[in-house]
Amino acid sequence: xxxxxxxxxxxxxxxxxxxxxxxxxxxxxxxxxxxxxxxxxxxxxxxxxxxxxxxxxxxxxxxxxxxxxxxxxxxxxxxxxxxxxxxxxxxxxxxxxxxxxxxxxxxxxxxxxxxxxxxxxxxxxxxxxxxxxxxxxxxxxxxxxxxxxxxxxxxxxxxxxxxxxxxxxxxxxxxxxxxxxxxxxxxxxxxxxxxxxxxxxxxxxxxxxxxxxxxxxxxxxxxxxxxxxxxxxxxxxxxxxxxxxxxxxxxxxxxxxxxxxxxxxxxxxxxxxxxxxxxxxxx
Numbered sequence: 001x002x003x004x005x006x007x008x009x010x011x012x013x014x015x016x017x018x019x020x021x022x023x024x025x026x027x028x029x030x031x032x033x034x035x036x037x038x039x040x041x042x043x044x045x046x047x048x049x050x051x052x053x054x055x056x057x058x059x060x061x062x063x064x065x066x067x068x069x070x071x072x073x074x075x076x077x078x079x080x081x082x083x084x085x086x087x088x089x090x091x092x093x094x095x096x097x098x099x100x101x102x103x104x105x106x107x108x109x110x111x112x113x114x115x116x117x118x119x120x121x122x123x124x125x126x127x128x129x130x131x132x133x134x135x136x137x138x139x140x141x142x143x144x145x146x147x148x149x150x151x152x153x154x155x156x157x158x159x160x161x162x163x164x165x166x167x168x169x170x171x172x173x174x175x176x177x178x179x180x181x182x183x184x185x186x187x188x189x190x191x192x193x194x195x196x197x198x199x200x201x202x203x204x205x206x207x208x209x210x211x212x213x214x215x216x217x218x219x220x221x222x223x224x225x226x227x228x229x230x231x232x233x234x235x236x237x238x239x240x241x242x243x244x245x246x247x248x249x250x251x252x253x254x255x256x257x258x259x260x261x262x263x264x265x266x267x268x269x270x271x272x273x274x275x276x277x278x279x280x281x282x283x
Contacts, residue, residue: 002176003113003135004201006087008226011056016276017222017283019089019203020051021232022060022077028237030260040064041073045080047236050269052084054276057228059203062092062107078110089113089203089228093139095124102127108134115139115181115203118165122172132175140165140193143183143206162189166196179203182221184212184229190220201227207234207275218282225283231275239267 011017024040036042048058058081065074078088088111094104095117105127108114113135116125128136141151141162151162159167169178182193184206190213193202202221206212207229214229221227239260 002133003087004176004179004226006112007057007135007201007228008224010085010087011226013085014053014056014276015280016054016056017218017227017229017279018054018272018276019057019059019228019230020047020055020235020272021091021205021230022047022058022236023064023232024073024236025064028240028260030262030264032262038069038073038076040070041076043236044073044077046265047268048077048080048084048086050265051235051272052081052086054269054272055086057087057089057113059089059091059228059230059232061232062090075110087112089115089135089137091115093117094128095120097124101125104128105131113137113179118168122168125172129172129175129177132177134177135179136177137179137181137203138165138169138172140169140180141182141186141189143185143212147183163192163196166193166200169200170197173200179227181205184214184217184221187213187216187220190216194220197223199223203228203230205230205232207231207279214278215282218279222283229275229279231271235268235271235275237268238271239264 022044024043029039029043033039033042065071081088090107090111093115101124108131115137116128118138152160154160169180172178179201182190182202182204184204201223204217204221207214207217217229
């Protein structure tokens with residue numbers, strides 16, 4: 001079984017292609033969690049409890065965990081997600097050579113899949129590609145405006161760099177474990193890349209806070225029904241800035257100067273459910 005076999009089963013089980021990005025920015029966490037031994041874990045646990053029925057995958061970004069307590073919080077989060085039968089894709093964007101790459105690939109001892117940067121070429125990705133049971137999502141065309149600085153450069157062959165990356169990823173997919181990261185903010189490019197690699201699943205970021213095209217994300221992001229459409233801030237911070245609900249007041253919920261009360265996770269659950277319903281219109 002490959003990661004994508006497991007992901008297909010999960011998608012079928014919850015009727016969802018939603019990836020929930022777990023990016024617990026400490027500066028935005030509800031104040032009542034800050035006294036917890038591991039505030040990021042406490043936050044993630046509540047998000048997972050509220051969203052797992054709608055989540056095909058969780059995608060923690062390593063940048064929010066790269067300190068001693070953060071790695072502990074990440075380990076707890078991955079184990080908890082697995083306890084809910086949800087796979088975990090670590091958004092780490094790793095890519096290096098030799099022993100360094102092999103050390104990075106050890107992250108797949110706990111996570112089920114990882115994002116990688118192809119800039120240093122195939123040998124920098126071999127330790128990841130060799131993990132036949134793990135998913136390897138190769139950065140191809142990202143949704144940030146600056147992505148065009150390099151990704152859209154035209155090669156001597158006339159093709160842009162992102163198209164070459166897609167074509168190379170197809171040749172790297174000997175174990176059936178390669179996916180591509182393709183942003184949702186440019187539907188035309190999504191369609192072009194799908195034409196190049198008809199059988200490779202995409203991880204499509206940019207549908208939430210970045211306002212990407214949900215219909216295009218589903219139409220072009222899925223290969224044989226398998227793929228992921230990610231939202232991070234749009235789900236996990238959905239309760240930010242909301243006034244306390246009547247139910248919260250009735251239950252004695254404490255106010256939070258950051259605008260996220262003790263029931264913040266309920267808004268996250270509703271946001272994940274809405275995105276699932278929105279995406280399912282196009283599946």
